[in-house]
Amino acid sequence: MKRRDFLTKSMLASGAFMLPAFLKPFEALAMNDITGHKNLVVIQLSGGNDGLNTIIPYCNDIYYQKRKNIGIKVPDVITLNDMQGLNPNLAALKELYDQGWMTIVNSVGYPNPDRSHFRSMDIWQTGSDSNQFLTTGWIGRYLDASRQTLKNPYTAMEVDDTLSLAMKGEYMKGIAVSDPNKLFQTTREPFFKDIVRDHEAQHLSEENLGYLYKTMIETYSSADYIQKTSKTYNVTAQYPTTGIGYQLKNVSKFINSGLETRVYYVSLGGFDTHAGQQGQQGRVLKTYADAVAAFVKDLKQTGKLDDTLIMTFSEFGRRVEENASAGTDHGTASNVFLFGGKLQKPGIFNDAPDLSDLENGDLKYKVDFRDVYANVLDKWLDVNNGEILGKQYQGLGLV
Template sequence: MQRREFLQTSILASTLLFVPKILHALDRGPGLARLADAPGARRLIVVQLGGGNDGLNTVIPYQNDLYYKARPTLGIKESEGILALDKGLGFHPALKGFKSLYDQGYLAVLNGVGYPNPDRSHFRSMDIWQTGSGSDQNLSTGWLGRYLDSGAPGCQNPYNALEVDDTLSLAMKGTQRKGLAFKNPDKLHQLTQNRLLSKVSRETGSDHHHAQVDYLYQTLAETASSADYLYNKSKVYKSAVTYPQSEFGKNLKTTAELINSGVESRVYYVALNGFDTHVRQHEQQQKLFTDLGDGLAALADDLQKNGQWANTLVLVFSEFGRRVGQNASNGTDHGTANPVFLIGGSLQQKGILNDAPDLANLDQGDLRHQVDFRGIYATVLKDWLGADDTSILGTDFERMRGLV
């Protein structure tokens, strides 16, 4: 097969275009200090709840009669095991892992997070959250991708951002630098060991003058080297902590193993999907919240045991919440504002950080947002990652000072 034909037709070669050039062949050496050992070095783990999680049945206003009036059968009663918090709120009974983190001072709840003129389309609203744009803007780069482009502290490392998934989210795509998506280091390594691919990636000379083909050759070589690095690093630590036996649980375990093995990445990205609960919401949320709560509690335990928890921050979000009133199918339809969760070992503010949504002051049946999500991004970028939030987000959003 001609090299040019191979590169044009190979699915793997085309997907590797998502890999940043900075991921090149470097042997870091056994004496290199881990990210945790660098002064002030911190990492971010983003957890995306895909489908639009119902925030009112996540952080439940169980002392508010209007909640039960709007949800006569879907509302969760205190007698069903609501996990009481503060300010008349409680976690869903399945979120025992969240409650444990909350009780240890590792979890903060921000109610009513959204943006002006909200969009109820899954795709558009997810784009807004992943790019950090306004509802009247269309951006082609993600907020974390632009963080990588910014050259902020830690972005110069060869493994800037990792997504434990088959595809790379828009949030992780910048103009010059992008994250790297893979399910696990072993499979990524196996892909790059393909005989023909390996031969192509080793070639240093070329008999052509096509810039795009040159770029593909370089990308293949860099990706093969990166796969070797991640594969070898991941063997340093294998977790003995019990995670949920689900795809999400396995992805969190992979994330913890990479961190505890010393992989130098500032950003990790994982997703838990299935939150589009138009029907049979009780059953779906019970399973999803068990997975979510138990998975993140296991992650915290794993990182804490290995001295990696204090410099880790977890951000949990969904593209929108659900309508206040239940529908005729024992579910909820697309809504607006929603809680966002921050979890970590170094939170400066913890617990319930603002009031519950005002159920007596709705916008055509939907919650009014209290907090602009881009203010949370600005806080994470500036106060946690040490980046220039204004240049990355394009506007100076009000940060939540003293939060992280």
């Protein structure tokens, strides 16, 4: 097609001519294929959140013996049951807990734990064993498995500038969008617009060049769709003016505007508390809790809480005993939180961590994180967990 012809035809078709015409059927198809649209929102706490000072085993003497300086004093703890309570900086979560919108899973980890941030984060994001190196993430493999029906990159969206390994599959990858307008603007570069046109026959081969063009065209079309769809909804609820507050507000906008996204991924850093832990962890926990509480209440208000599941994890917990700098070093098992309107077992899911039975000063894991994933995959994302996780996991009765 000549440039002039292209211009004329596109302008005749509609004002929105940046979208190559052959992509339209894809989108129409995807719309019909999504049934019982449920959302998963993953919140990653980076740096290794100290689970013991998050959900405090305030009735356990060993906790106070090992943490003379940084233990959270009993009067400050927000009691949940007769064993555990919340760090006071998580006060905003108490209401969610009382409403039955929160589940706490204790002692989540994996065999032969790795104490390197990078490695352990990879293990959590790929769902691998600790001596196994996978190059695809668990959500990415979910995208691979669902690619017949959910063809678009925005099926999984990371609210960030770059895409985490968790979101990368072999055939499909999620999309990173920190700001829908910014992404839209970048893709509108007139030169880019020009080179992605009429490539259907030419380039969309299985070769790498075809793959690059395909990715570019998909990004193009996704940016357009995300921007156009999300701007139809205005979030009216109040969110804290923090990074994570802003990210979750965006997720609310995406969900409420009816974006066809199944998985959202958000991260919050600052949990690597080797020194002066109480102040530092307190600050980030408060930032986290205030944003999550605003998000959950917003979703309740808009009627989306029953269709949304929020999961929070960190790559590892920290040592039971404090170090000499009023901090804690890298450890093993920690807690996972779930929020949503349809939890099977709200409250505290399993026993508090056993502080008398340690391995080299670290907690022994009681729940494999892949059983949590398995449950989410089977019951929330409607895929067989064995297909995604490499082997069949039992799962838990969480959702």
